[in-house]
């Protein structure tokens with residue numbers, strides 16, 4: 341299987357702060373891969389560096405093209421979507437206006453329409469004329485995900501989508517990520533919650549202090565009490 345994303349020897353910096361110390365990570369086409377780790381280890385910095393939002397050196401190959409040096413909008417345009425931690429919606433615009441803004445103008449035949457989004461998330465259709473700022477946390481997370489899908493990505497990197505959501509909604513998020521995989525979209529799920537990552541991923545990375553400290557299958561991570569104790573449990 342060819343990889344959709346290959347990150348090699350990635351170093352990232354905030355000013356003089358050296359945050360990532362040579363990260364290697366790959367995602368196969370159609371794979372769900374999780375990136376786990378405690379708060380502050382550098383997971384968000386990794387996805388931001390891939391998106392061209394943080395100073396970085398090394399290599400980021402997306403669909404066999406180098407991304408380092410490109411601007412975030414150029415990277416997004418190539419089909420790499422990033423759903424940030426802080427639910428990036430326009431609160432004063434309606435649900436439907438947010439979806440329209442997510443559309444990628446240049447694509448002749450995108451995979452998804454607004455009607456598809458409403459089929460997948462009927463709750464958003466019920467609230468289509470409501471300003472997005474009035475939605476619940478779970479609804480806002482769904483809207484953010486839908487807005488990214490409107491850009492017709494091949495890979496979605498989604499940063500802590502289940503943060504602050506009730507268990508029932510977490511289960512829904514898991515279901516939707518699996519539905520994306522069925523459509524052939526690759527997913528990088530950044531998480532702190534071990535359960536959802538183990539449930540839906542084909543492979544898992546664990547990060548500690550700006551470096552990858554474990555790579556394997558969910559089964560291998562379940563069996564590795566040392567890694568879980570040292571790098572995940574609080």
Ligand SMILES: Nc1ncnc2c1ncn2[C@@H]1O[C@H](COP(=O)(O)OP(=O)(O)O)[C@@H](O)[C@H]1O
Pocket residue numbers: 354357359377378379380381382383384385386
């Ligand atoms: N904008 C920033 N400027 C300076 N340091 C930052 C910035 N964002 C994050 N950091 C630092 O980088 C490290 C990694 O942060 P982050 O990637 O957000 O971790 P995670 O997403 O795994 O919780 C932390 O030590 C954090 O304090």
Ligand SMILES: [Mg+2]
Pocket residue numbers: 383384385425499
């Ligand atoms: Mg983070």
